[in-house]
Amino acid sequence: MLRLLNLELQKLLLNRTSKILIFVSFVLPFFVILLSSIKINVFGFFTLELGELGVFNFPIIWHLTTFFASQFKFFFAIVVVSMIGNEYSNKTLKQNLIDGLSKKEFILSKFYTIVFFSLISTLLIGLISLCIGLYYSSYNEFSIIIRETNFLVAYFVKLVGFFSLCLFFGMLVKRSAFALAFLFILYILEWIIFGLITWQSDHILAEKIQNFFPLKSMYKLIDQPFQRIAMTKFPDKTELVYDYAVHWNEIIIVLCWTALFVFLSYRLLKKRDL
Amino acid sequence: MESILTINNLTKKFGYLTAVKDLSFTINKGNVYGILGPNGSGKSTTLGIVLNVVNKTEGNFHWFDGNTTTHDALKKVGAIIENPNFYPYMTAFQNLKLVCKIKGIDYSKIDEKLAIVGLLERKESKFRTYSLGMKQRLAIASALLNDPEILILDEPTNGLDPQGIHQIREIIKQIAAKGTTILLASHLLDEVEKVCSHVVVLRKGVKLYSGRVDEMISSHGFFELKCNKQDELIQVLENTKTFGKIKVQDNLVTAFLNEPMKSEDFNKFLFEKGIILTHLVQRKESLEEQFLQLTDNKQN
Known part of the structure; x- marks a missing residue:
């Protein structure tokens, strides 16, 4: 396993473009969160400090940081599709196989890399959230700090699932740009199907079905936190109440998709003549 | 003899097209094999199948004694298919390091192999800065990294200039001299003739011949003769059972042998008949x- 990871890391880290993209996808969310946590003086008129709003309180901070950081996953998605696209365009996939890598090992080396970077990203976000939280949070009891750390698990699963989808599209169309276009098409398709079901039956059923779709199920892992922040501000407004928690069934759906995408990538490669 | 690769009844179909049809042959240790055939005869497809990049339709093959999986066996094989494929953004050294990682060997041999192909001074240059000849030589270095049991080369001199072709041939000869088994696919016959001891001849995916180069067609060779008394010479030749077909072109007489005969015996025989040759080869x-004769025969 380490050998396969090591192989892929050499391919990625010696490539300048992917090195920059990896850097951006990890460091950018890190800095955005860090910057938002410091006190910003807007031209001397007033000071903007998000910490004052209570958004950096435990346990809501886990929700907030993972939600924002996951918006940056697109940068690494480019890396994932290009690491497949490049293997095809340089024909190095063929050479790798001739040199004695099995098709299974090839897919696994890509998947391990995805897991590796998702893990690093999760650890980084976890660490920075903990630091900011400890600095700002009004509650510092251990039991409150570790409450809702399952958002970190959700974040990790979300990244692995999304990148596995990219891996599959990369294998399917062999070209990075087209693979990214496919992602967009899938996104539109999910909404079209959602619309069709709403039209034929009702909104609630459509949403229930849509929650099983790949992109929506990944998005659903970490619901948007704005409504929750509003909820804490106006606790008496009951129409704001919604279910924001991470549910195990949501995680299982995404894990199923992940397994399916990795398996399909392998099947595609196995059937294909290079 | 220890077999390295055994192919049994291998068939590959691309839709309606049958690229390889019921092909069987065995590669034994220590010989230099050539796979001959015109373009599109299934050479590269056959190599692709045994190298794990093309899926077979029917039949089977196994490497060595048949107890290793194909991808593990390939770690003991060195192969170059068509164009050299490396990561353009890595240096030669980094590319070879990657191959070492795949094959599970240490990096100690990289410099040695780069020296064999004469690229040691350029090892820190990026692959994309290389010329085609250099790329091809790097591919050979990469194939040699694990001191392979067998070296597979598919059209290794394709697209190279005469100098490059010569360099690659010299390298191949050096490797063959060390006793490494080589499998060379080519449509360039003189290339195969210069290095191979055994050939497999393919046409449209069908095997026409496999065996030693010199036994390819049942022929005992021929004499090329010149003589001042040409008519008498032809008469003598026609009356001797040793000779079959006799061809006359200008003043060069070509006589094909039906049975083996040494040139000194032949010369003595003609001298006794009172014919003195001015030219005997x-x-x-x-x-x-031979190849054209073989493919023509099968066509008829």
């Missing part, structure tokens, strides 16, 4: 002549 058909 005993030859065997070149691989090209």
